[in-house]
Amino acid sequence: MNFEEHAAKPLLRAAGIATPRGCLARSGAEARAAAAELGVPVVVKAQVPAGKRGKAGGIRTADGAAAAGEAAEAILGMDIAGHRVESVLVEERAAIAAEYYAAVLNDPVSKGPLVMFSPEGGMDIEEVAVSKPGRVRRAPVDISRGLDADSARALLDGFGPELDDAAVAEVLVALYQAYRGNDAELLEINPLARLDDGRLVALDCKLVLDDSAIKRREALAGAGSPEPATELETRAQALDLKYIELDGDIGVIANGAGLTMTTMDVITDQGGKPANFLEIGGESYTKARPALELLLDNPRVKCLVVNFCGAFARTDVMTGGVLDAWEALSPDLPVFFSVHGTGATEARAMLLERLGMTPYPTMDEAIAAAVAAARAAGGAT
Amino acid sequence: MIVRGGERVLVQGITGRQGTFWTERMQAYGTRVVGGVSPKRAGIEHCGVPVFASAREAMGGIGFDVSVLFIPPLGVKAAAIDAIEAGGPRLVVLTEHVPVQDVMEVLAAARANGAAVAGPNTAGLVTPGECFVGFMPAFEADIFRPGRVGVVSRSGSLGTLVCLNLVQAGLGESAFVGIGGDPIIGTTTRDAVAALDADERTDAVVVVGEIGGAMEEDAAEYIRGMAKPVVAFIAGGASPPGKKMGHAGAIVMGDKGSYASKRRALEAVGVEVLDTPSGVGPAIGAALG
Numbered sequence: 001m002n003f004e005e006h007a008a009k010p011l012l013r014a015a016g017i018a019t020p021r022g023c024l025a026r027s028g029a030e031a032r033a034a035a036a037e038l039g040v041p042v043v044v045k046a047q048v049p050a051g052k053r054g055k056a057g058g059i060r061t062a063d064g065a066a067a068a069g070e071a072a073e074a075i076l077g078m079d080i081a082g083h084r085v086e087s088v089l090v091e092e093r094a095a096i097a098a099e100y101y102a103a104v105l106n107d108p109v110s111k112g113p114l115v116m117f118s119p120e121g122g123m124d125i126e127e128v129a130v131s132k133p134g135r136v137r138r139a140p141v142d143i144s145r146g147l148d149a150d151s152a153r154a155l156l157d158g159f160g161p162e163l164d165d166a167a168v169a170e171v172l173v174a175l176y177q178a179y180r181g182n183d184a185e186l187l188e189i190n191p192l193a194r195l196d197d198g199r200l201v202a203l204d205c206k207l208v209l210d211d212s213a214i215k216r217r218e219a220l221a222g223a224g225s226p227e228p229a230t231e232l233e234t235r236a237q238a239l240d241l242k243y244i245e246l247d248g249d250i251g252v253i254a255n256g257a258g259l260t261m262t263t264m265d266v267i268t269d270q271g272g273k274p275a276n277f278l279e280i281g282g283e284s285y286t287k288a289r290p291a292l293e294l295l296l297d298n299p300r301v302k303c304l305v306v307n308f309c310g311a312f313a314r315t316d317v318m319t320g321g322v323l324d325a326w327e328a329l330s331p332d333l334p335v336f337f338s339v340h341g342t343g344a345t346e347a348r349a350m351l352l353e354r355l356g357m358t359p360y361p362t363m364d365e366a367i368a369a370a371v372a373a374a375r376a377a378g379g380a381t
Numbered sequence: 382m383i384v385r386g387g388e389r390v391l392v393q394g395i396t397g398r399q400g401t402f403w404t405e406r407m408q409a410y411g412t413r414v415v416g417g418v419s420p421k422r423a424g425i426e427h428c429g430v431p432v433f434a435s436a437r438e439a440m441g442g443i444g445f446d447v448s449v450l451f452i453p454p455l456g457v458k459a460a461a462i463d464a465i466e467a468g469g470p471r472l473v474v475l476t477e478h479v480p481v482q483d484v485m486e487v488l489a490a491a492r493a494n495g496a497a498v499a500g501p502n503t504a505g506l507v508t509p510g511e512c513f514v515g516f517m518p519a520f521e522a523d524i525f526r527p528g529r530v531g532v533v534s535r536s537g538s539l540g541t542l543v544c545l546n547l548v549q550a551g552l553g554e555s556a557f558v559g560i561g562g563d564p565i566i567g568t569t570t571r572d573a574v575a576a577l578d579a580d581e582r583t584d585a586v587v588v589v590g591e592i593g594g595a596m597e598e599d600a601a602e603y604i605r606g607m608a609k610p611v612v613a614f615i616a617g618g619a620s621p622p623g624k625k626m627g628h629a630g631a632i633v634m635g636d637k638g639s640y641a642s643k644r645r646a647l648e649a650v651g652v653e654v655l656d657t658p659s660g661v662g663p664a665i666g667a668a669l670g
Binding site for chain 1: 399475477481535537541542591614617620621626630659
């Protein structure tokens, strides 16, 4: 789960890392009041859970309350990377001497936390890593020991006297603790600014919360920004189903992430267009009925592929759920089955008895028939 | 990460609904389940085996070679570390949605104690005709049959389909190694391929990958030096970027984790990459002559 800057920065403050004074505003008037209250030159920043806000025109400076109000009015309502700007953060503008980059993230290569630091802050770190690879430091951390001040200091070694600094190392240690204490997938400060008066201040903050940890971080997750979802996707989330809406016309229901992706791949390979990703594997295998109801509410769907290959997910239970929904709703759509794995014998018997249908011997044949049906129904496929 | 018949299996969470259901199936197939763990029901007998309060007590009481965890997400860290600190050499973690920092702690403990972990979010391991650990349909004779092909898969359902295709092509499996769909897992694609390369029962290897991460690219570096033939199928070529496709690890960010990158890396080391899983059986058949 992603977070807007204003929702991420409190984690830094709680860890003892300074951030600029600021206030969230939802209108020009609120931004004017915030700037007047701060009484200093400000920065007005669009609050969306996406990067590159500056390039999109979502960050402006203002020297007084009136200018802050105007900046806010220009930014509010903008579309940045698919997000409508609903609020701005009005912050005191700092006198910056230097900008650094600092982050802690989950690293699949070392299978542990990774601390990153660069003296080249304020820019896209991926670009810095390409253009100046020697200016980006990465250090895997042994999670059973954590990050201590000496290791943090070692990460800064060789970047010159300006960074031979216990205070910067302290920020790294605090950042690591905030990452650990909040189940972050990524916690990033870019830029970490050294002000003219020597203080270190986090001017921006990016937080990604591990989705698997939301259940034990409910208070934090409440301040996060869920992915934008269509009406059907929202319904699916309420049912705890993994559903992603796509722009094709062949409805897909399968068990397991790998098999569902593969069903989409083979549909595409055969010249068809999948209408969705919907998997009912794992603990969701008992939810075939609501899953099918959801699919049928997508008006673009011209036919359905039901592709089950049961392991944990029992195909007899899933097929029973599909049949229950089918009998209740009597949809006027062609449906194509491929059923293998745990419970397949019972599932095939059920299909024959209740729908008079025998599944295709292979997934490829079921999909070929579905692509032909979508074409016959005048689909984009 | 291969489990053979006769190895002693401990089931953590044996008294739960899924733990019971799958323990009975494992036993019926021939898996040597020697005991279970359930802190609240220690001392009873369940599925015909003794139930212990902890893996540590089970190790003292009966010993085990592999522990399989039917444990809810937030309980996995404690249960896995219990098994690791008890001296358990191999763990199979089936649970999905384990917090990633918990996984990293488990893997650090495994490294410190010399244990190997499959998963989290794996469907398990199969040696056809001998045993299985986890929730794979090993007992379906049209899917799992003893043979000479080793299969590595991030996905249980897709791995099952590939095994079906192998059997339809007249082949069978030496071992199925489910490694799991999470972004950070114990046994990687490379680790599993290396285990199958070293396995004398295995003559050829199928890599069933998917978009996200860089494990297939990493495995390709190992495959470069292999004599056994390797074919692959990678799921997710038609998936949109920036979305988690069911598995937490199956996401393309920018050019990272893309289908094209994995296919390129595997083809560069001579791996035949199939467009559909139904091509796997014939391709392996041809490679084995």
